[in-house]
Amino acid sequence: MRGAVFHYDADHDYGYISGVDGKRYIFSRADLTEDMNIARGMPVEFTPDDGTAHDVIAAKPTAPSLDGSLQQRGRIAENHSARPMGxxxxxxxxxxxxxxxxxxxxxxxxxxxxxxxxxxxxxxxxxxxxxxxxxxxxxxxxxxxxxxxxxxxxxxxxxxxxxxxxxxxxxxxxxxxxxxxxxxxxxxxxxxxxxxxxxxxxxxxxxx
Structure with a gap:
């Protein structure tokens, strides 16, 4: 499923992805399939599973929608990576x-x-x-x-x-x-x- 990062808390290592189905899915860096910077509005693809997102990967940006693209809003937010915590x-x-x-x-x-x-x-x-x-x-x-x-x-x-x-x-x-x-x-x-x-x-x- 496609979606975009709605929020990510690097200190507590959890965030939310807004899916194209209108629902939000929780994730952490352990759910990423590759090392990447996480920023609000970043387009991603993931596997939904009972409110959580797994196998999260970066996706190519899509064309802006009528209500404004999530990608454009993401450029305003933070763009730093967070190391996973043990x-x-x-x-x-x-x-x-x-x-x-x-x-x-x-x-x-x-x-x-x-x-x-x-x-x-x-x-x-x-x-x-x-x-x-x-x-x-x-x-x-x-x-x-x-x-x-x-x-x-x-x-x-x-x-x-x-x-x-x-x-x-x-x-x-x-x-x-x-x-x-x-x-x-x-x-x-x-x-x-x-x-x-x-x-x-x-x-x-x-x-x-």
């Missing part, structure tokens, strides 16, 4: 740059990348604390101090706000209000709500 980069950005960002959006990749590395660091620091306590107290007598858990506790305190913020942005991305983040911290529904919020696909339109 899971660790998503985690660091959510932890350091977006730790108090409660107004943006987070795609499923960013959401799960954050909590994947959060779990890895969580377990690693907890295990390190146990080993450090044993090393201080002696392996024969067992741990008699908790000083080794200080790095673990500091990490948990630092990650509390970013972990809430990334859930709020994920809720925005699926078209829900960020206040539903409270469901993730209820005893009965927390795990189910967390899983559902993380698996639902991105929705179009402005944040509620």
């Amino acid at each position: 899971l660790w980069a998503y985690f660091l950005r959510a932890l350091i740059d977006d730790y108090r960002n409660f107004s943006g959006r987070a795609r499923r990749k960013e959401f799960w990348a954050f909590y994947l590395w959060f779990s890895v660091v969580f377990v690693a620091l907890f295990g390190f604390g146990i080993l450090l306590n044993l090393a201080i107290s002696g392996f024969d007598d067992g741990p008699t101090t908790s000083i080794g858990h200080i790095p673990f506790l500091l990490f948990v305190l630092i990650a509390i706000l970013p972990s809430i913020a990334v859930v709020v942005r994920r809720l925005h991305d699926i078209g829900l209000t960020g206040w539903l983040v409270l469901l993730c911290y209820t005893p009965a529904l927390g795990a189910v709500a967390f899983l559902v919020f993380g698996l639902l696909p991105s929705q179009f339109g402005k944040n509620r």
Whole structure:
């Protein structure tokens, strides 16, 4: 299908393509089949799949339509490329740059990348604390101090706000209000709500 880039957020690595069918499709750089600069109004061809665009390639411009060509509007917008981000980069950005960002959006990749590395660091620091306590107290007598858990506790305190913020942005991305983040911290529904919020696909339109 043919279309044109409607919007692309290089920092969060997601954007929208306006298809010739009048619908908009979400995409990221992972959906591109070739390395290319992404600019608003850029003509592309892609494979639509349930609201997402895959196998995106640059297309030759077509003649302007009566309501103005998307290509002409694209010349006014940004024309820079963005390098794809890995899971660790998503985690660091959510932890350091977006730790108090409660107004943006987070795609499923960013959401799960954050909590994947959060779990890895969580377990690693907890295990390190146990080993450090044993090393201080002696392996024969067992741990008699908790000083080794200080790095673990500091990490948990630092990650509390970013972990809430990334859930709020994920809720925005699926078209829900960020206040539903409270469901993730209820005893009965927390795990189910967390899983559902993380698996639902991105929705179009402005944040509620």
